Amino acid sequence: MSIHPGLPKLVATDLDGTLVRSDDTVSAYTHEVLARVKAAGIPLVGATGRGPRLIDTCREFIPEADFLVLAQGARVVDLTDPSGPATLRGVTVDGAVILGLLEALEAIVGPLSVMVEAGDEPGAPLWGEAHPAWRYPDALERRARHEALAGPVIKAFAHSHRYDPDELVAIARTLIPADGVTVTQAGLGYIEICPPGVTKATGLAVVADSLGVDPRSV
Template sequence: MSGPLGGRRPRLVATDLDGTLVRADGSVSDYTREVLAAVEAHGVPVVFVTGRPLRWAEEVFEHVGEHGLAIISNGALVWDVEADRARLTREIDPALGLEVSRAIRAAVPGSAFAIENLDGIVLEPGFIERHDLADGAPRAPLEELFAQPVLKLLARHEELSPREFWDLAEDASQGRLVITWSSSTTLLEISAPEVTKASTLALLCAELGIEAADVVAFGDMPNDLPMLGWAGTSYAMANAHESVLAVADHIAPDHDDDGVARTLAALFDLR
């Protein structure tokens, strides 16, 4: 089979969810489900690599395939779907997380924070969440957020653009934590040092005996950039952020047009 992998079929598919595999209305089409199942039938694992926290990623686990592995919260968690347990956690050190949060707030007044852990989200009183929250979702001062394990730190600003907030937060952090974003609102997603979608995917692939050259990856937002740069073959969705379109090897059709599935059908010669 000819194609981007120089005649070889991928040995692993890594795909983002929102804006990539999942349609704008939050659904996964029947066609996409059928293609993912067919790829799995070829013995090729499809790994969901998402910025979503566990509580949202669980909504699409039925499509993850028999191998049952998903990379959650931008690489902070590898979840064993079949066993319903964490396979790997890469948490933020509490002292470092608090230190960086204070530095961001000092540099960018108006910053508000929340954290994601295995149990869900905990928010500062001033953090305005755009999604529905479970009844009784806990709120606590910044110092108390880090009294528990933290998979992902969230920082929100109500006045700046995502890029402006990102640049200012990067300056304040001075590389002590990994900062990215994937939202249309001004929400930064912050991970432990060296924790990205790419670094955790690399750990998982090493465990499975799969090299980067044999991985095909799909994404649409800046938090996908490390993964797309690491994978042997990368696709930006047609609807992707301009920074992603600029670096990906190829462009797949829009996520609302089943772009991941259509590309995989061509790569695996599925009828």
């Protein structure tokens, strides 16, 4: 289906806090709008910090999506492939890099509660230490930090009872080069430590490139 010249070549939406409401639902009106976008032949992208372990949940939120940008951009998935979701981008970060950053960070801010996202299959558990601040109903497998970060991972989450996320992000960014990791907020008082150069914008650029779309047309 061709797209009318006056319409965008690609439409992207964030999920949490934009499409998905605070009660983890998406309104009927929103689904109607997304259905009209799809009917117009415009590719639709859902972008989220949620990792590939939550892809089924994301697809429930936005079943109209043609692509998903997951894990802040570390994983980009094409949902239009008849054989099943196809990975357009899948990057990880060396756990040793994150371990070094956490050690340097704890030397300044004190003990951190850490969870690691390494498994990319749907429903894969997080690894690490439970903390009351993490209220999501995720499966958690208790592992020592050095074990959880022994290989490549998708990202890690860290929480401090003394510093807020803005402060933690600011301090962390002074401790490691920008090409080492990307640090951002994760919600619930946590920060995320992701692969270098990973953002939702870079993930969206992967989708645009796969479609031959100028990012200015998004």
